[in-house]
Amino acid sequence: MENKILVTRSSMPPYEEYIEEIKDMWDSHWITNMGVKHIEFQEALKKYLMVENIDLLTNGHMALELSMQALNLQGEVITTPFTFASTTHAIVRNGLKPVFCDIDPTDFTIDVSKIEKLITDRTCAIAPVHVYGNICNIEEIDRLARKYDLKVIYDAAHTFGVQYKGKGIGEFGDVSCFSFHATKVFNSIEGGAVCFRDVHFGEKIYDLKNFGIHDAESVQAVGANAKMNEFCAAMGICNLRHVDEEIAKRKIVVERYKSYLEGINGLQLSPVQDDVKSNYAYFPVVFDEKVFGASRNEVFAALAEHGIGARKYFYPLTNSFECFHGEYDINETPVALKISKRVLTLPLYADISLEDVDKICDIVLKCRKQ
Ligand code: T4K
Numbered sequence: 001m002e003n004k005i006l007v008t009r010s011s012m013p014p015y016e017e018y019i020e021e022i023k024d025m026w027d028s029h030w031i032t033n034m035g036v037k038h039i040e041f042q043e044a045l046k047k048y049l050m051v052e053n054i055d056l057l058t059n060g061h062m063a064l065e066l067s068m069q070a071l072n073l074q075g076e077v078i079t080t081p082f083t084f085a086s087t088t089h090a091i092v093r094n095g096l097k098p099v100f101c102d103i104d105p106t107d108f109t110i111d112v113s114k115i116e117k118l119i120t121d122r123t124c125a126i127a128p129v130h131v132y133g134n135i136c137n138i139e140e141i142d143r144l145a146r147k148y149d150l151k152v153i154y155d156a157a158h159t160f161g162v163q164y165k166g167k168g169i170g171e172f173g174d175v176s177c178f179s180f181h182a183t184k185v186f187n188s189i190e191g192g193a194v195c196f197r198d199v200h201f202g203e204k205i206y207d208l209k210n211f212g213i214h215d216a217e218s219v220q221a222v223g224a225n226a227k228m229n230e231f232c233a234a235m236g237i238c239n240l241r242h243v244d245e246e247i248a249k250r251k252i253v254v255e256r257y258k259s260y261l262e263g264i265n266g267l268q269l270s271p272v273q274d275d276v277k278s279n280y281a282y283f284p285v286v287f288d289e290k291v292f293g294a295s296r297n298e299v300f301a302a303l304a305e306h307g308i309g310a311r312k313y314f315y316p317l318t319n320s321f322e323c324f325h326g327e328y329d330i331n332e333t334p335v336a337l338k339i340s341k342r343v344l345t346l347p348l349y350a351d352i353s354l355e356d357v358d359k360i361c362d363i364v365l366k367c368r369k370q
Pocket of ligand 1: 006007008009010059060061062083084086087129155157158178179180181182183191192309311313
């Protein structure tokens with residue numbers, strides 16, 4: 001592990017800062033179930049993410065799963081297979097049917113021109129994913145949702161702190177689900193949040209994350225246990241103090257990568273999106289083997305030989321998972337299929353040295369067969 005450069009590395013606050021933050025708990029003995037840290041973290045996040053309503057959960061996955069339950073969805077949900085297992089699993093675990101839409105070849109989010117023909121009388125919602133920090137076409141999704149009376153649940157796991165047209169990204173759709181997992185731009189060790197429009201939805205989520213318990217003598221829903229504990233909330237409070245600095249450092253790393261890889265024939269990088277304040281979450285590179293002179297898998301192997309752990313996010317597509325027993329046809333999402341076979345996310349975190357970035361780019365470029 002020691003000399004390896006991995007795809008990411010968790011941001012940690014100064015040790016003393018965290019110890020100071022958790023000290024009170026040795027007096028109070030209150031370590032979970034919506035304690036003071038939970039409340040403080042939630043308020044701080046509400047401000048930082050610029051959202052009206054927010055609730056904390058144990059992770060991003062439970063944010064998605066319980067949101068779909070709270071919305072009382074039934075039938076089909078239009079989504080994409082170019083995502084982490086979580087998005088699709090949240091749909092299936094709610095007894096809903098995922099209907100896979102293809103992705104846009106430039107920003108890897110749902111291709112809005114292909115949504116309408118997937119809508120049937122069984123469609124109840126759209127679950128689009130903001131991928132790598134790139135945001136979906138929010139206006140068009142909003143228009144379709146209104147036209148067909150559909151709910152919109154954004155998977156915003158990759159878009160912590162992203163703003164669109166000066167608004168927090170969590171303000172769009174009916175619900176946006178964030179992840180604060182250790183591998184994300186911002187972490188609370190494990191953690192997640194839902195940002196939502198409807199206060200009634202908020203009341204439901206609050207109950208659902210606590211077994212559906214409404215009060216001491218009334219259990220109104222079949223809920224789960226998805227409460228964020230006080231140690232995670234304390235980590236979140238500390239990391240939030242440093243997140244702007246971390247994002248600024250990520251930007252420098254991304255610019256360094258671009259200085260080597262932008263404009264190279266056969267390499268496609270993530271776009272800079274209009275009106276978007278980015279969080280520099282991931283650095284994906286799509287390799288066109290014929291033009292570049294090396295395949296994604298060859299580059300992956302060359303990096304691995306040097307102890308560099310790039311990752312194939314997102315490969316395989318979720319609609320090809322064994323657990324679905326061939327229920328879905330991957331050829332119905334050809335762009336997603338093509339990108340998933342060609343994409344590699346290169347190491348990106350605030351403290352990666354620019355020398356390491358240079359080394360990674362050098363290895364990538366040397367893979368080309370002359
Ligand atoms: N929706 C989307 C679009 C998502 O990407 C995710 C999660 C979710 C929903 C669900 O949110 P959560 O329920 O997780 O909050 C990782 C993460 O576990 C997962 O959170 C994340 N997406 C996904 C993209 O990546 P793995 O299996 O690739 O993680 P792992 O353990 O291989 O870690 C990757 C690298 O991170 C390691 O090589 C080193 C570094 N690392 C990892 C850990 C666990 C650290 O530096 N510290 C750590 O503690 O899934």
